Amino acid sequence: MSVSVQYKAFDIGQLIDSLRTNDPGIGAVVNFVGYVRDINDGQAxxxxxxxxxxxxxxxSLxxxxxxxxxxWPLKKVVIVHRIGQLSVTDPIVFVGVSSQxxxxxxxxxxxxxxxxKTDAPFWKREDGVSGSHWVDARDSDRSAVQRWRVAEQ
Known part of the structure; x- marks a missing residue:
């Protein structure tokens, strides 16, 4: 298992390859990459x-x-999250898992x-033409977490 919080960019292909290893029991590798987008809530x-x-x-991670x-019966998990100043189209976060x-x-x-998105202590400031503001977790993020908590019960 691997957790990294870093300023530098990451190589998505290398991270995906690291999930595969040489384990013949791995039947699936799934990943998510989040990017800085140019619009949020209708604001540039x-x-x-x-x-x-x-x-x-x-x-926390x-x-x-x-x-x-x-x-879940996971073989390997990798999380990489960037910090510092990021530009539109920069990758922010990589989450990858491998399993049978x-x-x-x-x-x-x-x-x-x-x-x-809801539990890790990151603070995100969006910078735009009309100024900067700190962003909280969305209600949709809280709802997504709630469904996992309900499923546990």
Whole structure:
């Protein structure tokens, strides 16, 4: 399992390859890559600035991975999240999982991303032509997490 919070860009192909390893039991690799987009809630976005709480952020991401591994038979999980100043089209986050079966891989990847959006201590400032503002988790992100919590019960 791997967690990295970093300023530098990441190589998506290399991260996907790292999920495969040489394990003949891996039947599925699923990943998600999030990018800085040019519009949010109808407002133009020129870039993002991301901050985090060092140490706490990595522990939080590891806790999310541990929860996913308790739910699905995963072989490997990789999370890379960027911080600092990012431009439109820059990749922000990579979440990848490998498993024996595709359904476990798809569900685990969605689960990890949903919890990352709501539970990991990142702060995101959107910069636009009309100024900058800090962005909170969306109601849709909270609803996505809630469905996983309901499914546990």
């Amino acid at each position: 976005v020129a870039g993002l600035f991301l901050e985090h709480y060092p140490g706490m952020t990595e522990r 590891q806790t999310i991975i541990d929860s996913a591994m308790a739910r 079966h595709r359904q476990a891989a798809f569900e685990a990847c969605a689960f990890i991303m949903d919890f990352l």
